[in-house]
Amino acid sequence: xxQLVQSGPEVKKPGSSVKVxxxxxxxSLNSYTIIWVRQAPRQGLEWMGRIIxxxxxxxxxxxxxxxxTITADxxxxxxxxxxxxLRSEDTAVYYCAREPVVPVVQYYLDSWGQGTxxxxxx
Amino acid sequence: xxxxxxxxxVSGSPGQSITVSCTGTTNDFGSxxxxxxxxxxxxxxxxxxxxxxxxxxxxxxTRFSGSKSGNTASLTISGLQPEDEAxxxxxxxxxxxxxxxxxxxxxxxxx
Numbered sequence: 001x002x003q004l005v006q007s008g009p010e011v012k013k014p015g016s017s018v019k020v021x022x023x024x025x026x027x028s029l030n031s032y033t034i035i036w037v038r039q040a041p042r043q044g045l046e047w048m049g050r051i052i053x054x055x056x057x058x059x060x061x062x063x064x065x066x067x068x069t070i071t072a073d074x075x076x077x078x079x080x081x082x083x084x085x086l087r088s089e090d091t092a093v094y095y096c097a098r099e100p101v102v103p104v105v106q107y108y109l110d111s112w113g114q115g116t117x118x119x120x121x122x
Numbered sequence: 123x124x125x126x127x128x129x130x131x132v133s134g135s136p137g138q139s140i141t142v143s144c145t146g147t148t149n150d151f152g153s154x155x156x157x158x159x160x161x162x163x164x165x166x167x168x169x170x171x172x173x174x175x176x177x178x179x180x181x182x183x184t185r186f187s188g189s190k191s192g193n194t195a196s197l198t199i200s201g202l203q204p205e206d207e208a209x210x211x212x213x214x215x216x217x218x219x220x221x222x223x224x225x226x227x228x229x230x231x232x233x
Contacts, residue, residue: 095168108215110169114167
């Protein structure tokens, strides 16, 4: 069954910001880390950052430091990825995925959202 | 951050076995079995095939297997089928700084 449901496609102007949501099922945010990955057209997968909702701690890829903010709302089971200073090169499909951390951390992504296309164009 | 190197493409005929390699450059890549492999069909989200180097999640076909030798991890697809035509990505989670890195991806073509 679908376990990660992302928000719909976005079209943004250069210089603006976009916020993509990722709603999880059940108590996923207590048992998983949420990771954000993007994929530019005809390109590979690129890790952006992660949040450990249980601790409220996030870390980011160096490339996106200062431009990306990942948050989580445990009350609604929803994670968010906010990317600012958009440029055309940020046009991509953005995915959320979850990494099991209970009872122990398992270093892989066992479920992915359906992806959100963000188009940056003037 | 480290880089993971994969061949751009691999091909094989139905029924054959093929192997996709993934070479890492850091000491922890060679020291820890934290490589996972993902299959991605066009327009779809990736799906995990292998984790911790050689473990298969429930529901993944036994035709997919993983291994590692030194700084190179490998994904083998046995009994190649038309539906195996897809892009395949290796991935490594760095324990030290909690970063994640993906390989560049390998396009598998079934001839």
